Amino acid sequence: MKLTFDNTTIDLLPAGKSYRVTLGEKTATAEILRADAERGQIEFLLGGERLTAYVSFDNAKRWVTINGQTFVLARQSGSRKRGGSHQHAAGELTAPMPGQIRAVNVSEGEAVTKGQTLIILEAMKMEIRIQAPMDGVVKSLAVKVGQTVEREQNLIIVESQKSQV
Amino acid sequence: MFSKILIANRGEIAVRIIRACRELGIKTVAVYSDADKNALHVQQADEAVHIGAASPKESYLNADVLIRAALASQADAIHPGYGFLSENASFAAAVESANLTFIGPSAASIRAMGDKAESKIRMKEAGVPTVPGAEGLDSLPEFESAAREIGYPILVKASAGGGGKGMRIVWEADDLPEEIDAARREALHAFGDDRLLIEKYIADAHHIEFQVFGDKHGHLVHLFERECSVQRRHQKIIEETPSPLLTPELRKQMGEAAVKAAQAVGYHNAGTIEFIFDPQLSTFYFLEMNTRLQVEHPITELTTGLDLVQWQIRVAAGERFPYAQEQLTQRGHAIECRVYAEDPASGFLPSTGKLLQYIEPRGPGIRVDSGFRAGDEVTHFYDPLLAKLIVHAENRQAAIRKMQTALRDFVVHGVVTNMDFMQAVLSHPDFADGKVSTRWVENTLDWKPPSAPSFESLVAAAFADLAIANRQSKIENRNEPDPYSPWKTLHGFRN
Numbered sequence: 001m002k003l004t005f006d007n008t009t010i011d012l013l014p015a016g017k018s019y020r021v022t023l024g025e026k027t028a029t030a031e032i033l034r035a036d037a038e039r040g041q042i043e044f045l046l047g048g049e050r051l052t053a054y055v056s057f058d059n060a061k062r063w064v065t066i067n068g069q070t071f072v073l074a075r076q077s078g079s080r081k082r083g084g085s086h087q088h089a090a091g092e093l094t095a096p097m098p099g100q101i102r103a104v105n106v107s108e109g110e111a112v113t114k115g116q117t118l119i120i121l122e123a124m125k126m127e128i129r130i131q132a133p134m135d136g137v138v139k140s141l142a143v144k145v146g147q148t149v150e151r152e153q154n155l156i157i158v159e160s161q162k163s164q165v
Numbered sequence: 166m167f168s169k170i171l172i173a174n175r176g177e178i179a180v181r182i183i184r185a186c187r188e189l190g191i192k193t194v195a196v197y198s199d200a201d202k203n204a205l206h207v208q209q210a211d212e213a214v215h216i217g218a219a220s221p222k223e224s225y226l227n228a229d230v231l232i233r234a235a236l237a238s239q240a241d242a243i244h245p246g247y248g249f250l251s252e253n254a255s256f257a258a259a260v261e262s263a264n265l266t267f268i269g270p271s272a273a274s275i276r277a278m279g280d281k282a283e284s285k286i287r288m289k290e291a292g293v294p295t296v297p298g299a300e301g302l303d304s305l306p307e308f309e310s311a312a313r314e315i316g317y318p319i320l321v322k323a324s325a326g327g328g329g330k331g332m333r334i335v336w337e338a339d340d341l342p343e344e345i346d347a348a349r350r351e352a353l354h355a356f357g358d359d360r361l362l363i364e365k366y367i368a369d370a371h372h373i374e375f376q377v378f379g380d381k382h383g384h385l386v387h388l389f390e391r392e393c394s395v396q397r398r399h400q401k402i403i404e405e406t407p408s409p410l411l412t413p414e415l416r417k418q419m420g421e422a423a424v425k426a427a428q429a430v431g432y433h434n435a436g437t438i439e440f441i442f443d444p445q446l447s448t449f450y451f452l453e454m455n456t457r458l459q460v461e462h463p464i465t466e467l468t469t470g471l472d473l474v475q476w477q478i479r480v481a482a483g484e485r486f487p488y489a490q491e492q493l494t495q496r497g498h499a500i501e502c503r504v505y506a507e508d509p510a511s512g513f514l515p516s517t518g519k520l521l522q523y524i525e526p527r528g529p530g531i532r533v534d535s536g537f538r539a540g541d542e543v544t545h546f547y548d549p550l551l552a553k554l555i556v557h558a559e560n561r562q563a564a565i566r567k568m569q570t571a572l573r574d575f576v577v578h579g580v581v582t583n584m585d586f587m588q589a590v591l592s593h594p595d596f597a598d599g600k601v602s603t604r605w606v607e608n609t610l611d612w613k614p615p616s617a618p619s620f621e622s623l624v625a626a627a628f629a630d631l632a633i634a635n636r637q638s639k640i641e642n643r644n645e646p647d648p649y650s651p652w653k654t655l656h657g658f659r660n
Contacts, residue, residue, distance in 0.1 A: 003627045006618055010627045021624055030624055035632070040522055040578075046624055053625035056521035056578035062626040063521060068573025069585060069615065071622040075630065096514055098545045102350060120347075123545045124515040126398075127351055151517075 005062065005073040021046070091139070091158040093130050095149045099123030104145055110138045112158060119143065119155055136160040166482050167191050167242045167266065171235040172210070174246030175225060176536035177553060178458070179206035182244050185474035194238045196231060198224035200544050205536050212238055219546045225249045226357075228256045232263050242266035242481060244474075248548065251457040252279045268481040270434045270456050277430040278454040281324050282362045284430075288451045291429035293422050296441060296450040298364025300324070308345055308363065309338065315365050321345060323352035324360035331355060332399050334366055369602040371442040372396065373408050373449070375423035376465045378476065379433040380486040387420040387438075388465050388473075389495050392599075395590055397513050397606045402583065403590060404461040405500040406468055409561060409599025410444060419449055424490075426451060435462070435477050444602070460553070463534060464499035467557035498564040499557045502572065502587050506549040509586035510614040515549040518542070522578035526571040530557045543580050551582065565591055586612055 001012045013020040018031035028047040035042050043052050053066040062073045103120040106112055112132040119130040139159040143149060169192040172179045179195060183206065186193045195210030200219035207213045214234040217224035224230070226249055235243050243260050245251035251269065258272035269275070278284045282300030289295055299311035312319045312335070321344055323331030331352035333344040345361065353359040371394045379385035392408035393401045411419070423438035437459045439452040462473050480486055506516045523539040535552030543549065554571055558564040569591050572584050589612045590596055595605065 001631060003630050005623055005626050008618065008623060010623050012627055012631060021627075023620060023623060026620060028620075028624075030628075032628055039524065042625060042628055044624070044628060046621060051621055051625070053621070053628075054522055054524070054576045054578065055625055055629040057629070058521060058579065062629065063578035064618075064622040064625050065522075065576045065578070066619065066621045066625050068588070069619065069622070070577070070582070071615070071618040072581070073618055073622065073626050075626070096511070097517060102354075117343075120350075122354065124547065124549050126515070127347060128514065 004076040007076065018045075091133060091136060091160060092154060093118070093133070093156050093158065095121060095130075095151055095153045095155055096128060097121075097123045098151050099128070099149060101143050101145055101147045101149060101155075102127065104141065104143065106138050106141070106156075108138050108141050112136060112138060118158070121149070121155075130155055132158050134158065134160050167240075167478065169194060169211075169238065169240040170242045170244055170268070170478070171196065171214075171231070171238060171240040172206070172244050172246065173225070173231045174244070174249055174251075175201055175204060175206055175547065177534045177550065178246040178248075178460075178536075180209055180536050181534050182246060182474055183209045185472060185478060188472075189475055189478060191478070194235070194240050196225070196234055198546070200542075200546050204541070205538055214238060219544065221249065221546065228253070228259055231256075232259055232265070235260075235265055236263060240265065242268055242478075244268040244478070245457065247455075247457050247460055252455070254279055266481050268434070268477050269458075270432050270436060274430045274432050274436075275456045278432075278436075278456050279325065281322060281326065281453055282360070284454060285362075285451070287429055288426055291425055293426045293429070293451045294449065296364045296367065296452065298362060300362045302361065302363065305342060305345065308361075309341060312338065312341060312363055315363065318366040319363045320366045321348045321361055321363050323348065323356060323358070324362050325356040325358035326352055331361070367441055367443055367450075368604070369444060370394075370604075371408075371410060371444055371601075372401070372439065372452075372603050373411070373419070373442045374437050374439040374455075374459075375420055376459070376462070376473075377423050377427040377432065377436045377438060378473070378480075378486060379427065379436075380480040381433050381483055382485055384486055385424055385427055385432060386486070386488065386490045386493060387423045388469050388471065388493060390416065390419065391437075391459075391461055391464055393461065394601050394603050395596070395606065396603050397509075399603075401461065402503050402505070402606075403500065403587060404464055405498065405561070405564070406464045407495060407498065410442065415447060415449075422449070422451070426454060430454075432456075434480055435459075435473055460503070460550075461501050463532060463553060463555040464501050464557075467499040467532070467555060468495040468497060469493060470496070497557055497559045498561045499555060500564045500568050501553055501555045502568060502584075502591075503550055504552045504554055504575065504577070504587075505583045506543045506551050506577075506580040507583055508581040509583050509612065510581075513583070515545065516543070516581040517545050517549075518579045520577065520579045522576055524574075524576040525552065526554065526574035528567075528571065528574075530567055531571050532556070551577065551580070565597070585614065 011022040021030045031045045033043040056063040099121045102122045116132045117129045121128045136158045139157040171194040183193045193210040195213040196216045197207045216230045250256040254272040254276035257267040260267040321333045331348045335344045349359040376388040391406045393404045395403035437455040440449040442449045507513045525533040532555040556567040
């Protein structure tokens with residue numbers, strides 16, 4: 001069985017009560033020892049080493065804590081259609097987290113320079129500056145001062161000057 | 166002694182205060198906003214009162230509603246915790262006018278120390294060393310000429326502020342207008358007061374603060390220092406005591422200055438005198454006083470053996486604080502790590518979401534002060550502090566090792582935390598040498614999140630997913646109480 005997380009494909013091949021695990025060049029024998037549903041906990045042997053992991057499911061995301069480190073892995077289907085869902089057209093700026101618009105320093109059609117603060121978003125009592133990723137012109141502005149925005153909500157589109165010509 | 170206390174706060178500190186009250190046999194009243202209806206502090210209190218919408222202004226900062234809630238529930242005192250209204254003199258005065266006891270200093274002390282500009286003037290008068298700076302500025306030209314005189318870089322701070330809110334370093338004159346505007350907005354929003362002051366920015370400075378404690382009978386002592394130099398965005402993330410920098414002689418001098426500073430404003434209850442410490446010159450300057458319980462108070466509790474929150478309540482009720490300065494000592498070494506829901510890989514942006522998994526570490530010398538449980542929602546309305554992990558061991562090296570081990574055992578899923586980042590700090594040679602200054606995180610620490618997930622993590626995720634696939638193939642002939650749990654079939658699947 002092949003599973004892909006974060007563009008890395010891992011292959012599990014049943015071999016008696018254990019599995020032959022292959023990841024790229026790496027191969028190891030792994031065996032589940034115990035699973036605790038209550039705590040989302042799996043104990044397993046990997047290449048003879050005994051490990052304990054915590055795994056939580058969050059839609060396509062897997063939160064995995066193992067050896068004191070936590071990873072957020074994105075499960076991808078075979079065709080990898082889901083990859084890159086957070087990519088936006090260059091210059092399309094979205095809210096990094098939910099919050100409230102404190103200031104809008106530009107208007108549509110205005111020329112902006114790379115690094116210029118366009119919008120100030122306030123979230124968790126902090127100011128987050130939304131800055132121009134490049135020199136260009138404000139193509140569209142989607143928010144007003146005082147407005148509440150959700151994570152990933154489109155705020156402003158900056159179009160680079162080159163693409164305008 | 167009080168029979169019932171209203172806790173005008175939320176999260177871990179509300180839970181901490183409830184615990185102290187329970188140990189003293191005092192009933193508790195929690196307050197909650199729309200966002201906190203099911204929060205841990207609400208569940209743990211004897212009673213709970215809804216006080217308004219999620220936005221702090223409409224709930225935890227609404228003095229009238231809080232006082233009315235205290236009166237209606239027949240509480241005889243209000244504990245403000247830290248943040249929110251804890252350093253608001255008008256609130257303290259209003260509480261006292263309503264014939265309730267404010268568990269904290271007098272409104273006059275808060276007013277004198279809460280205004281950073283006024284407090285600096287008072288400290289100069291009292292002979293406590295202060296950082297060169299300028300207060301009472303209003304127009305931009307005034308700021309510009311004062312900044313020129315002090316010399317860049319300068320620090321712009323909210324007069325009413327604390328906790329890094331509204332604070333900005335300005336490196337050159339060109340940046341001053343924008344930074345002043347931003348600081349004003351932040352200050353206005355956080356404190357309802359947009360006055361600012363500026364002071365000389367001291368580069369490699371350490372932040373060393375002294376806990377002071379006084380009763381209402383004029384007895385005031387210090388409870389030693391806390392080294393709080395590990396900061397990001399001017400907010401502390403790791404604190405420890407004793408400070409690896411202080412000699413017994415310096416500790417004595419700074420402790421005496423702290424007591425003098427607090428006495429200058431007739432202080433009673435718990436307070437903290439913050440100093441900027443210049444390690445090159447071994448000199449220290451008064452920075453500000455926090456007229457409240459501090460987030461990092463547990464490290465002082467563990468090394469002195471005192472329960473500061475219980476003593477806050479007891480002295481507020483008029484009891485005498487029974488220990489003379491000479492009787493107070495510290496034992497061992499304590500460290501606190503603030504576990505924040507924030508992503509160090511993206512500029513420490515707060516991370517919100519539902520806590521899918523939350524397991525606190527346990528063991529000898531480990532204390533966790535938290536306000537969350539698995540299943541709770543971390544919202545964007547409040548400070549992203551998830552929990553405080555505090556350890557106590559016989560010396561600094563042992564405390565660092567204990568902290569590293571405890572952090573490894575702390576499992577949080579659903580929000581990104583700063584725990585990997587704190588591990589990087591704790592294992593850095595500069596931290597081991599006690600050389601971490603307040604700008605060290607920005608200037609020196611070169612931290613990067615792991616670029617690729619570990620092999621073990623991928624195997625663990627694959628096993629968990631395998632269980633789902635396994636379950637789906639068998640679902641027809643199974644009758645599970647929770648058919649969507651991927652874990653149910655793991656037991657079967659290992660055979």
